[in-house]
Amino acid sequence: MGITLPAGGGSWGLALAFVLNNNNVPVKVWARDEKQVDLFNREHTSKYFDSFVFPSSIKMTSSIDEALSNSDTLVLSVPVRATVGLVESIKDKIHDKNVVLTAKGLDNGEILSERLKPYISSLKLSVLSGPSFASEVIQKKTTCVVIASENSDLSKELQNDFSSDFFRVYTSDDVVGVELCGALKNVYAIGSGFLDGKKVGYNTKASYLTRSLHELGNIVLNRGGKETTLLGLSGIGDLILTCTSPTSRNYSFGYNFNGDTTTAHTVEGLYTLPNILEMADKYKIDMPIVKAINSIIFNNEPVEECMHLSQKRRHPEHRR
Numbered sequence: 001m002g003i004t005l006p007a008g009g010g011s012w013g014l015a016l017a018f019v020l021n022n023n024n025v026p027v028k029v030w031a032r033d034e035k036q037v038d039l040f041n042r043e044h045t046s047k048y049f050d051s052f053v054f055p056s057s058i059k060m061t062s063s064i065d066e067a068l069s070n071s072d073t074l075v076l077s078v079p080v081r082a083t084v085g086l087v088e089s090i091k092d093k094i095h096d097k098n099v100v101l102t103a104k105g106l107d108n109g110e111i112l113s114e115r116l117k118p119y120i121s122s123l124k125l126s127v128l129s130g131p132s133f134a135s136e137v138i139q140k141k142t143t144c145v146v147i148a149s150e151n152s153d154l155s156k157e158l159q160n161d162f163s164s165d166f167f168r169v170y171t172s173d174d175v176v177g178v179e180l181c182g183a184l185k186n187v188y189a190i191g192s193g194f195l196d197g198k199k200v201g202y203n204t205k206a207s208y209l210t211r212s213l214h215e216l217g218n219i220v221l222n223r224g225g226k227e228t229t230l231l232g233l234s235g236i237g238d239l240i241l242t243c244t245s246p247t248s249r250n251y252s253f254g255y256n257f258n259g260d261t262t263t264a265h266t267v268e269g270l271y272t273l274p275n276i277l278e279m280a281d282k283y284k285i286d287m288p289i290v291k292a293i294n295s296i297i298f299n300n301e302p303v304e305e306c307m308h309l310s311q312k313r314r315h316p317e318h319r320r
């Protein structure tokens with residue numbers, strides 16, 4: 001049996017198809033845009049990867065039924081805002097399939113595995129996350145990720161499918177922690193871009209990353225996630241990658257921020273912001289950094305003013 005990637009033909013879905021195909025795992029990529037499908041099947045190229053030619057053994061289709069035939073596993077790599085709707089639209093066709101979530105974000109104030117509970121049993125669900133730019137994966141640059149599932153047989157099976165000499169897969173049972181870390185690092189990456197755009201010093205940046213990790217930890221632990229996840233690849237690993245690299249769309253959005261949110265392409269932190277505020281409110285967790293980032297984007301607060309506001313909070317009680 002093979003693996004279907006209802007990925008919309010986007011960059012992460014294609015990179016994961018590349019990883020699986022490299023291991024001789026049969027893959028089929030689904031995309032809704034027929035022109036994109038025709039171009040890919042003819043030339044094996046994608047607008048997301050300049051001049052890169054994919055192996056011709058990776059096939060794309062615009063028929064979801066064809067994509068799902070002969071496959072026991074789906075790797076979902078559309079943006080977070082599209083994930084729940086896509087699963088709802090194919091729910092009758094996927095009840096016997098394993099599902100790997102790869103979108104990094106929150107929806108309706110919740111993590112995706114929670115939102116998808118009505119459609120996917122937790123024993124058939126896993127989450128793939130970690131520091132992994134698609135553009136580096138297709139160049140076979142060494143990349144380490146985590147696959148988390150409550151079903152250890154499933155995470156081991158997927159570890160086998162994905163692992164290669166350039167793609168190293170660790171397993172975890174902390175679905176909640178891995179999902180929250182992946183979602184939140186995108187928001188902190190926007191803030192990190194704001195700071196670098198303002199040419200703050202390394203002192204400020206190091207403090208920002210440390211405090212972001214601390215704030216992330218508050219919500220992860222509150223929701224039942226594990227400290228080891230926070231200190232692992234999907235936690236501090238992806239935070240470091242995304243908060244320090246212009247390859248990150250979230251970081252670049254923050255770095256070049258000009259008040260416009262309408263033209264941002266797959267800046268998942270933007271979609272997650274209101275959702276994390278909703279979650280923080282619900283579980284009564286103080287998230288001053290997330291709030292400051294939200295004020296800069298949606299209330300036109302200047303970056304400097306928001307940093308200043310955080311300094312005005314009462315003196316810290318602990319040295320962390």
Ligand SMILES: NC(=O)C1=CN([C@@H]2O[C@H](COP(=O)(O)OP(=O)(O)OC[C@H]3O[C@@H](n4cnc5c(N)ncnc54)[C@H](O)[C@@H]3O)[C@@H](O)[C@H]2O)C=CC1
Pocket residue numbers: 007008009010011012013032048077078079080082085086102103104105132133134135265266268
């Ligand atoms: N690109 C990367 O390096 C990585 C991305 N991710 C995550 O993967 C998710 C997807 O991101 P990318 O592939 O990078 O985005 P992308 O922008 O490269 O591609 C998204 C694709 O989804 C399609 N799409 C959008 N809405 C759709 C819908 N309703 N139905 C069907 N297709 C739809 C678009 O047409 C596009 O082809 C995001 O949550 C991102 O955080 C995770 C790790 C690495």
Ligand SMILES: O=C(CO)COP(=O)(O)O
Pocket residue numbers: 104130131132133186189238241242247248249250251266268
């Ligand atoms: O999640 C990613 C790398 O781990 C990709 O980050 P961006 O979505 O910010 O480009």
